[in-house]
Amino acid sequence: MTTKTRDEVFAHLRDTLVDLFEIDAGKITLQSNLYTDLDIDSIDAVDLVLKLKEFTGQKIQPQQFKHVRTVGDVVDAVMEILTAAQV
Amino acid sequence: MGVLLDSAVGRGWRVTATGFVFIVFGLGAIVISATMFPILRVTAWDKTRARWRIQRAMQLTFRAYVWLMRSLGLLTYEVHNVERLWAPGQLIIANHPTLIDVVFLVSLMPRVDCIVKQGLFRHPFLRWPVVWASYIPNRVGEELIQDCAATLRAGNSLLVFPEGTRSVPGQPLRMQRGAAHIALAAGVNILPVTIEVSEATLTKGYPWHRVPRRRPHFCIKVGEPLPPSVYNAERRSPVLAARRLNEFFVDYYSAVGAQNQSWPP
Numbered sequence: 001m002t003t004k005t006r007d008e009v010f011a012h013l014r015d016t017l018v019d020l021f022e023i024d025a026g027k028i029t030l031q032s033n034l035y036t037d038l039d040i041d042s043i044d045a046v047d048l049v050l051k052l053k054e055f056t057g058q059k060i061q062p063q064q065f066k067h068v069r070t071v072g073d074v075v076d077a078v079m080e081i082l083t084a085a086q087v
Numbered sequence: 088m089g090v091l092l093d094s095a096v097g098r099g100w101r102v103t104a105t106g107f108v109f110i111v112f113g114l115g116a117i118v119i120s121a122t123m124f125p126i127l128r129v130t131a132w133d134k135t136r137a138r139w140r141i142q143r144a145m146q147l148t149f150r151a152y153v154w155l156m157r158s159l160g161l162l163t164y165e166v167h168n169v170e171r172l173w174a175p176g177q178l179i180i181a182n183h184p185t186l187i188d189v190v191f192l193v194s195l196m197p198r199v200d201c202i203v204k205q206g207l208f209r210h211p212f213l214r215w216p217v218v219w220a221s222y223i224p225n226r227v228g229e230e231l232i233q234d235c236a237a238t239l240r241a242g243n244s245l246l247v248f249p250e251g252t253r254s255v256p257g258q259p260l261r262m263q264r265g266a267a268h269i270a271l272a273a274g275v276n277i278l279p280v281t282i283e284v285s286e287a288t289l290t291k292g293y294p295w296h297r298v299p300r301r302r303p304h305f306c307i308k309v310g311e312p313l314p315p316s317v318y319n320a321e322r323r324s325p326v327l328a329a330r331r332l333n334e335f336f337v338d339y340y341s342a343v344g345a346q347n348q349s350w351p352p
Contacts, residue, residue: 020326042228043268047326 004082009075016051017071020044030072038071048074056081092160093301101298104159109295112152119148120212128219141220142198149194156187161298162288164191164305171278171309172196176242178270181280182260182340183248184347186289188282191307192246200238200245202231232265236272244278245269249336253291260337260344267332271325276312279336281343283308310339 004012014028023038034040040048045065052074053060058081068074091097127144131137156162172179172195179199181192193199205224208214223234223245239245249266270277283306286299318332 020324021330022327041264043232043264043329044326046229 004079006075006079009078009082010071012055013052013071013074013078016048016055020047020051028071030070030075032071033069034071034074035069052078056085058082058085088160089163089302097160097302098298098300101161101302102296104161105295105298108152108156108159108161111155115148115152117212119144120216124216124219128215134219137219138221139198141216142200145193145216145220146195146197149190152190153194160302162303162305164307166195166307166309168309169195171312172199172244172280174276174278174312175244176239177244177276177278177312178239178266178273179244179246179278179280180249180266180336181246182254182282182343182347183250183252184254184282184284184287184290186253188248188253189246191282191305192280195307196244196246198244200235200243202235202245202247232268232272235269239269239273239275249333254344254347255292256287256290260340262333262336262340264329264333267329267336268325270315270332271319271328274315274319276314277318278312279310279339281308281310281340282306282347283343284347287347 010030014025017023017028017038017040018025021038021040021044027038032038034045049060049062049065056078060081064077064081065074068077092101123144124141127140128137131140153164157164172192175198179192181188189201193201201220201222202225203217203222205226207217207222208224221238221243223231223238225231235245235247247266247269249262250260251263251265254260284303285306286301286303287293288299288303289295318335319328321328321331323331
């Protein structure tokens with residue numbers, strides 16, 4: 001399994017957000033707040049986590065995303081999951 | 088009478104009467120919860136019948152409150168197409184300009200489910216009527232949507248305020264997507280109700296004694312039911328469909344929102 005870089009994870013995440021929620025790609029940065037900037041609510045988050053499960057190939061516990069506020073936080077969480085899977 | 092109530096003296100009276108009504112609401116809720124509701128529950132055959140009785144009792148209680156407010160000269164009101172509220176299994180949505188919107192709407196329906204603050208379920212007195220009425224606690228997320236969809240599919244009407252809280256004066260209406268998610272999950276008719284108020288009254292962020300200069304007039308208009316074939320015609324993904332539907336709600340209510348928000352309290 002090839003290791004993914006943060007940039008690749010961010011790029012994939014951005015594409016997922018555009019696909020799932022029709023968000024303008026230009027609005028998505030690492031600092032974007034999911035709720036206040038990108039209008040993603042708790043129901044949307046469930047769908048997002050499902051897509052990330054597919055991406056990482058790992059089971060994801062909702063608790064892992066409990067403190068996620070920004071796009072950067074999501075990238076960090078996904079990197080953690082991918083790294084843990086490699087061990 | 089109207090002119091008198093709009094005068095300075097009238098306004099003073101309305102402040103006093105408002106305070107009185109708040110006390111009656113508060114004490115009344117506790118007394119009724121400790122007496123009438125338990126009697127209704129205990130004497131009912133089963134939970135389902137208890138639920139109908141309690142919901143009917145809620146209606147009659149709130150109707151009495153509306154009568155009290157009108158009798159004391161605090162407000163006037165008119166309702167259009169009320170019979171549309173009585174069809175079963177509808178998702179009833181409304182804008183939320185004042186504290187007493189729920190009182191008006193529940194007073195018009197013998198049976199309706201409501202979403203209520205979770206805290207009420209822990210209240211020593213009020214928890215019993217809300218449990219017996221089968222009201223739904225306001226938990227965050229997917230569970231709430233599923234609970235609401237389930238009661239709608241079972242044929243019970245549900246009242247939801249898409250804004251989630253009272254409208255903020257001077258700002259455009261912000262509708263959260265919960266109501267849209269519920270509609271799409273349940274697949275039932277949506278019945279939009281519009282609440283117009285002539286003066287900002289019992290508005291979010293303002294204390295109870297800031298009564299408006301003139302006696303407010305409430306105009307409650309029940310719209311036409313929207314079937315799923317209309318609001319979910321495109322059959323998009325649930326996430327996108329909810330966004331589209333919510334945008335529709337914002338548009339639908341934009342006119343009344345602008346009108347209500349234009350009055351300084």
